[in-house]
Amino acid sequence: MVHFKRALQDIRSHRFLNALTVLTIATAILLFGAFSLFFINISDLMNAWKQGIRVMVYLQPDLPESKRTQLQQRIASMNAVGEVRFISAEQALQRLREQMKRQRSLLDDLKTNPLPDAFEIRTSDAARSAKAIEALASDLETLESVTEVEYGQKWLGRFSGIFQLFRATGYGLGGLFFVAAVFIVANTTRLVLYSRQEEIGIMRLVGATDGFIRAPFYFQGLIQGAVGGLLGLSALWVLYIFAATQVRHGFTVGAIDVRFLPLSAVVAILGCSMLVGWLGSFLCLRQFLKEA
Amino acid sequence: MSPDPGASEALIRLFHVHKRYAAKQALSDLTLEIRENEFVFITGPSGAGKTTLLKLLYLGETLSAGQVIIDGMNLARISRNRIPQLRRQFGIIFQDYKLIASKTVYENIALVLEAAGEKPRWLQKKVNSVLRAVGMEDRNASYPPSLSGGEQQRVAVARAIVGQPKIIVADEPTGSLDEESAGVIMTLLKKFHSTGGTLLVATHDMELIRRNDARVIHLDRGRLQPAPPL
Numbered sequence: 438m439v440h441f442k443r444a445l446q447d448i449r450s451h452r453f454l455n456a457l458t459v460l461t462i463a464t465a466i467l468l469f470g471a472f473s474l475f476f477i478n479i480s481d482l483m484n485a486w487k488q489g490i491r492v493m494v495y496l497q498p499d500l501p502e503s504k505r506t507q508l509q510q511r512i513a514s515m516n517a518v519g520e521v522r523f524i525s526a527e528q529a530l531q532r533l534r535e536q537m538k539r540q541r542s543l544l545d546d547l548k549t550n551p552l553p554d555a556f557e558i559r560t561s562d563a564a565r566s567a568k569a570i571e572a573l574a575s576d577l578e579t580l581e582s583v584t585e586v587e588y589g590q591k592w593l594g595r596f597s598g599i600f601q602l603f604r605a606t607g608y609g610l611g612g613l614f615f616v617a618a619v620f621i622v623a624n625t626t627r628l629v630l631y632s633r634q635e636e637i638g639i640m641r642l643v644g645a646t647d648g649f650i651r652a653p654f655y656f657q658g659l660i661q662g663a664v665g666g667l668l669g670l671s672a673l674w675v676l677y678i679f680a681a682t683q684v685r686h687g688f689t690v691g692a693i694d695v696r697f698l699p700l701s702a703v704v705a706i707l708g709c710s711m712l713v714g715w716l717g718s719f720l721c722l723r724q725f726l727k728e729a
Numbered sequence: 730m731s732p733d734p735g736a737s738e739a740l741i742r743l744f745h746v747h748k749r750y751a752a753k754q755a756l757s758d759l760t761l762e763i764r765e766n767e768f769v770f771i772t773g774p775s776g777a778g779k780t781t782l783l784k785l786l787y788l789g790e791t792l793s794a795g796q797v798i799i800d801g802m803n804l805a806r807i808s809r810n811r812i813p814q815l816r817r818q819f820g821i822i823f824q825d826y827k828l829i830a831s832k833t834v835y836e837n838i839a840l841v842l843e844a845a846g847e848k849p850r851w852l853q854k855k856v857n858s859v860l861r862a863v864g865m866e867d868r869n870a871s872y873p874p875s876l877s878g879g880e881q882q883r884v885a886v887a888r889a890i891v892g893q894p895k896i897i898v899a900d901e902p903t904g905s906l907d908e909e910s911a912g913v914i915m916t917l918l919k920k921f922h923s924t925g926g927t928l929l930v931a932t933h934d935m936e937l938i939r940r941n942d943a944r945v946i947h948l949d950r951g952r953l954q955p956a957p958p959l
Contacts, residue, residue: 649844
């Protein structure tokens with residue numbers, strides 16, 4: 438309690454340096470939080486898209502029913518397959534008619550049904566990645582009586598790749614922000630320490646241990662981290678409200694709701710922010726008290 | 730007051746102590762003992778090594794050679810984490826007071842007890858008690874720069890005695906004070922001595938030495954010399 442009080446006194450008497458540290462942490466947290474927010478929402482979006490992925494397996498014409506049943510069973514037994522449904526050429530044409538209500542006359546002129554029989558496959562939950570879907574498609578292509586395999590959203594694989602790259606960049610930048618924030622905290626703590634060098638010398642002469650000298654600085658670091666973290670997250674919340682309103686009024690994202698960071702992420706970021714404050718003080722003090 | 734061999738055990742022992750700064754030999758082959766509850770003046774001209782000798786006792790400086798033993802603790806072998814424990818046996822008074830300008834009089838004194846882990850309820854009582862003893866209770870919320878030299882030195886004495894140390898080392902405690910303030914400071918220090926404390930005062934003020942009945946250790950160019958006649 439004594440150390441906490443001393444930390445608050447120190448913060449009051451070095452307002453400018455402390456405000457600078459808090460702002461630095463807040464900026465780092467805001468940038469890191471913005472990245473996290475972006476990734477969480479893009480992940481949601483991609484998961485929603487992946488849920489809608491269907492693989493169509495087109496069959497040779499006039500395939501006997503017994504062979505078709507065997508093939509359906511074989512496909513259903515594959516790990517990546519969640520559900521297999523047979524869609525006959527007639528059903529497919531019927532669907533097409535329903536989808537092309539306005540251009541129905543075009544289909545009326547057809548003398549024969551050009552569409553093949555097909556299986557519509559929904560992948561299992563475990564096989565929603567672009568790689569798994571690609572692997573499933575090539576397995577299906579090797580099956581006898583299959584003429585073509587088609588899975589829409591092939592672009593998803595490419596998008597997924599870009600997303601992974603973004604994510605790796607995000608982690609890298611997050612790490613850099615963390616290190617930069619730690620060094621900035623360490624440097625502002627160093628400035629405070631230099632301005633109090635004589636005071637620390639006097640404290641040592643009256644019998645203060647290094648632990649006694651360090652403790653308020655640790656509290657100071659934790660307080661700076663907590664305040665900086667809260668400030669950064671509050672700014673992120675304001676930006677989120679603004680961005681979410683824009684997205685909802687737009688049309689590119691469709692039915693996907695933009696959401697804020699989950700509570701666990703907020704707590705983790707706040708924890709990281711306090712760690713940044715503490716670590717900055719710790720590193721600086723370790724060096725300073727050795728030299729002093 | 731000369732040391733009585735039959736009296737109490739030596740609290741401070743120095744054996745062949747040398748201290749050398751880069752270009753200067755500050756102390757040479759110093760061997761001496763100071764007993765518990767002794768009142769000692771360390772005197773000599775400027776640069777004689779008075780301040781260096783005091784600093785060696787509380788490890789404000791490290792030895793170049795020899796041994797210093799304080800209450801059984803050999804300072805040549807003391808570990809870094811036991812230095813605060815050693816320093817709590819001392820009350821240190823400096824000519825330039827060394828009070829923390831950003832802390833109030835009360836906080837400057839309380840710091841000693843906080844560093845020693847004193848419980849808050851005792852802390853307040855003890856600080857107020859020493860403030861009364863040095864006549865500064867009405868200035869407890871003042872900051873050192875707003876006090877006169879004499880007042881600052883009284884606060885420094887309060888800070889030195891509040892932790893109930895065994896030894897007080899005072900480096901020219903009256904050097905920059907007027908006669909009246911110097912008298913007040915010496916009265917406070919002698920009161921500490923009369924309650925069983927060991928008092929070491931470095932001074933070149935022969936008048937001060939003449940007025941007090943105390944053992945005199947005379948240094949010249951870092952060596953022990955016979956005390957000059959008073």
